[in-house]
Amino acid sequence: xxxxxxxxxxxxxxxxxxxxxxxxxxxxxxxxxxxxxxxxxxxxxxxxxxxxxxxxxxxxxxxxxxxxxxxxxxxxxxxxxxxxxxxxxxxxxxxxxxxxxxxxxxxxxxxxx
Amino acid sequence: xxxxxxxxxxxxxxxxxxxxxxxxxxxxxxxxxxxxxxxxxxxxxxxxxxxxxxxxxxxxxxxxxxxxxxxxxxxxxxxxxxxxxxxxxxxxxxxxxxxxxxxxxxxxxxx
Numbered sequence: 001x002x003x004x005x006x007x008x009x010x011x012x013x014x015x016x017x018x019x020x021x022x023x024x025x026x027x028x029x030x031x032x033x034x035x036x037x038x039x040x041x042x043x044x045x046x047x048x049x050x051x052x053x054x055x056x057x058x059x060x061x062x063x064x065x066x067x068x069x070x071x072x073x074x075x076x077x078x079x080x081x082x083x084x085x086x087x088x089x090x091x092x093x094x095x096x097x098x099x100x101x102x103x104x105x106x107x108x109x110x111x112x113x
Numbered sequence: 114x115x116x117x118x119x120x121x122x123x124x125x126x127x128x129x130x131x132x133x134x135x136x137x138x139x140x141x142x143x144x145x146x147x148x149x150x151x152x153x154x155x156x157x158x159x160x161x162x163x164x165x166x167x168x169x170x171x172x173x174x175x176x177x178x179x180x181x182x183x184x185x186x187x188x189x190x191x192x193x194x195x196x197x198x199x200x201x202x203x204x205x206x207x208x209x210x211x212x213x214x215x216x217x218x219x220x221x222x223x224x
Binding site: 031033035048092102104 | 156159
C-alpha cells in the first residue's frame with residue numbers, strides 16, 4: 001500500500017496567519033483527499049484534489065479558506081488561511097492505495113492561539 | 114451515499130471477543146463495506162473490507178448478512194492495544210471515490 005509523509009506533524013500558530021500542510025506519497029495517485037478531525041470528533045472530508053485541475057470542495061469548505069495545490073501525482077498541499085481558534089484540529093491527507101484500501105497520513109495537529 | 118450508524122462506545126476486557134455492528138440500511142449494489150481503526154494522534158488504518166458473507170484476515174473478521182444492511186466487525190481475543198476508535202465506511206471502491214466517515218465506535222479494552 002502507499003506510504004504518505006505528512007508535515008508538519010504539529011504546529012502552534014497565531015490567529016490571522018496561514019499554515020501550509022504538505023503530503024508526499026511514495027507512488028503516483030490520481031486523487032488525494034484532505035480531511036479535518038476536530039477534537040474528539042470523526043473525520044470530515046474537506047476536499048478532493050486531482051492533479052491538473054482545481055480541487056473539489058465539500059459543503060461548508062471554500063477555496064479561499066482552504067486553498068489546495070496538486071502540482072504532480074505524488075504531492076499536495078493544503079493551506080489553512082486566516083486562521084482562528086476554531087481551525088484548531090488535526091488535518092489529514094489520504095490516498096487510495098489499491099484494492100479499495102485508503103492510506104492516511106499521520107496528521108497535522110494544528111493549534112491556533 | 115449510504116449513511117452508517119454505529120454504537121458510540123463499547124467496553125471490553127482483555128481476551129474477550131468483541132463484535133461491533135454497523136448499520137447501513139441504504140447501501141447500494143456497488144458499495145463495499147470497509148472498517149478502519151484509529152489510535153490517538155494517528156491517521157486511520159485499514160482493517161478489513163468485504164462485499165457479502167464473511168471475510169477474515171489476520172486481524173479481524175467481517176460478517177455481512179445477505180441483505181447487506183448491516184455488518185459486524187469481530188475482533189478475536191482483544192488486548193489493551195486494541196483500544197481505539199473503529200469506523201465503518203460504505204462506498205464504491207476505486208481511486209475516484211471519496212469516503213465519508215461516520216461517528217465511529219470508541220472501544221475501550223480493560224485489563
